[in-house]
Every structure is written in structure tokens, then in C-alpha cells.
Amino acid sequence: MFSQAEENYLKAIYHLESDSKEGISTNAIAKSLATKASSVSDMIKKLSDKEVVLYKKYKGVTLTELGEKTATNIVRKHRLWEVFLVEKLNFSWDEVHDVAEQLEHIKSQKLINQLDALLGFPTHDPHGDPIPDKDGFVNAIDKSLLSTLNVDEAGVCVGVNDSSSDFLQFLDKKGITLGKRIKVTEKEDFDDSLSILIDDKKLSISNKIANNLYIKKS
Amino acid sequence: MFSQAEENYLKAIYHLESDSKEGISTNAIAKSLATKASSVSDMIKKLSDKEVVLYKKYKGVTLTELGEKTATNIVRKHRLWEVFLVEKLNFSWDEVHDVAEQLEHIKSQKLINQLDALLGFPTHDPHGDPIPDKDGFVNAIDKSLLSTLNVDEAGVCVGVNDSSSDFLQFLDKKGITLGKRIKVTEKEDFDDSLSILIDDKKLSISNKIANNLYIKKS
DNA sequence: AATAAATTTTAGACTTGTCTAAAAAACATT
């Protein structure tokens, strides 16, 4: 059994591993958990003793198989709860994160499996992220950042790279939601901003936005 | 904001106050939380500093208005989650307690109000205990322990005094569930055991059982 | 290769919540 703090570290390492390939640095973990590098060093030793991470001093950490399984399960819980909040309790996609951050630590296998069933075994959370199944299998779909599309390419909006309230509310305001079809009509070399077509309306999109929106090309 | 430990103490004191009238003793709290009297003494000081309990050394403790409001809200959350687990996730009444014990500490006002709505604003939890409303109002119904009924008196089973798995499973086995009509047909002076009629079947009930079943006379 | 800069680890301290053992106070009994 892992403490809430330990679970949060495992989850952070899991997410960092998914976009880096190398051993995860103490500093990267500290940044992602808004804590200090010294605290991370301490915790890493405990996690290493518990055999959920591999650790060599100064060399960063990687999850063991057990660590990855544990982290995947926390992510599964987080995302299922997010679906629950949106589908059953009328939360909007920008309100769910902090609550799911708490709910993901509730310990009950039956609870999470029944919740999964209640929700109809969803495959993706409200932000388009895949929900690992009971056995930890993740069905990642093939998606591209909007910023990588060329002029005249198009696709469906399937996810966000940044789940902050600010960004999500901005998308709401612009009418950009998951499932919407987006076509790139112009690309500005100067600042990498885009002109896109959505709902037959023309929108101007900064590079920062385009770097945080996932599109499934079609 | 209160820590999980603080919330558990407040809830324990709240429940102890509901059947005692006097200041709650350190020992009583220790027993109900399965901890040591010295730990309770320590925590009581912290709660007193936070003005949720009134405390005079050696004289026991009582909740302040703020303490009672806080405790009531935790109880509300606990019981709403229990209803959720039974109604939406197919838990049985003897499985919900430990999970609700965790869920009651999740912090989100919106979550609990929306959950209340999803469940149709239930007034009682799966064990027959009343659910405080948003403003902390508790609608206690008038109920009596089965052991206090006289021969030939009857009523409907509306609650349990002991929510342990063992007791609830025993009731299931005997076919005793909330809503069932029970009539006392005999009372044994020797051991205070009862003969009751339920679903037109005759059952023998020990005093210990009769002391943990609530009946609404009718 | 030597030095400077950045990263990581260690040392020591603090908070929360718990425990055991001992002291103090309250309660019971003669």
C-alpha cells in the first residue's frame, strides 16, 4: 500500500517518462510536483527501497514494472473520476482536475471497477486522454499537435496538452471542443500563428494554443 | 480547512455527543478512534486552538457551533457517499463503510451538492441514518430499539445501531432488511431474547440483536 | 584540463500525528 505522497510521485514520474525516454531527473520531478529537489531526493530513496523505481545517485530514476503498474492504476482512477464528474455530476472539463487529484487516492478495487461499469467503460477522459483498462492496457490513439499540421490539412480535435482551467476556458470561449473539425487555412511564418476554420468560422490561433491542441488528422 | 485526522476526531466527538449529553471524555474518544488517550489529549488542544471544541483540562470536551457544523458536514458526506455506493455502484450495505470513511474527506462543495442531486436528495443512508441537508439540518425520525418493544407490539425496521459487516451480514442471512415489518410475539425473561414474526416467519432473536435494530412503531 | 555553473545529495530542522512511560488529577472506597 502506498501513501498519497508516494502515489503522487509515482504518477509524476510516469507522466514525465511518457515524454522523455531517459531517466527522470530530480529537478524535473520537483518542478512537476511544485516541491524542492531535496524533498524529491528523500522520497526517491523510499520509493527505491519499495522497489517501484530504479535509482542510481545523480543518474535519475525510472519506474520498475511494479512502479509502472501502480502509476497506471492511479492514472486510471484519476481519469475515470474525471469522466464521472463531467458525465454524472455536471462538472465542466475545466473544473474536474483538482477534485480528481483527491479522488484518485481512494483505495477500493471494487469502487473503481463499478465506477468503470457505471460510466460504460469509457476509453478517454474529458480532456481526450486515454483511460488504462483494468489490466493497465492503454489504447493510445494516433494524434498530432495542431501546430504540426500544414496548410489545408484538417482533422478532428481529440485532446489537449495542457489541462489548466485557463486554457480550457479559453477553448470554451472560442468554441473549440473535443470532436470539432478543424482545418488549417493559413500559417504565418513570422510568429507561427494559424488561421483555422471551425464550424465554418475563421479563427486566429497563436502558436502557444496550437502547441496544446491535439488533432486526429483526416 | 481541517486535516483528515482532525475531521475524524470531530466526527467521533459528534457521534459521542449524540448519545451522552455531558462533555466527552478523552478515553471515550480514544476508544472510538482506536487510538491512545495521550494522542487524544494532544489533538484536543489543537482543536481547541482552532475553536472547534471547548476544552477544560480533565473536564472533557464539547463541540462549538463551528465544530458541530463541520462535523455535520462530514457526516453528510459520509452518508451521501454510502447511498451512492449502494444505489449507483451495487455495493451492499455491509461493504460501504470503509470506502465512505475515505470519501468523506474529499474537499469540494460542488461535488457533494451535485452528488446529492444525482441521488435525488436522499434523506437516509443505507443503514437508516438521517442525512443532514446542505444547511446541516438533521431530520431524525422517531425510532425505538427492538428490545424496547412489548409483546404484541409491531413496527417497521428503520435502522441499525451497529453498522459492522458481521452484524449486517447476519441480518441479511436472517432476511431482516430495512422496511420489513416485525412483530414481537414472545419475550423470554431469562435471557431477554425475543420471538418475532417477519414475512410471516417466526424467528428467535437474541437480546444483543434486539439492542441493535431500530423499529418505527406502528 | 582547469574552472565555473548547474544539478543533486546530505545534514539538520520543523510540523503533524502517533506512541510509551511517568506524573498529576479526579474519582471511589473504606
Place this chain on the structure above:
DNA sequence: AATGTTTTTTAGACAAGTCTAAAATTTATT
């Protein structure tokens, strides 16, 4: 009222998790 018993509080210790400051190590730059 004095004595013994029970309850409650205090004192001191410990584990988890965090922090700051300093030391060790690695990485970058001349």
C-alpha cells in the same frame, strides 16, 4: 479523611514528509 484506583495530561521519542543551507557531483565553458 486517607488510601487506592482510574482517568487524564505531560514528557520524550519516533516516522513521514517537507524545507533551507551546505557539500558533493556532474555538466558546460573557457
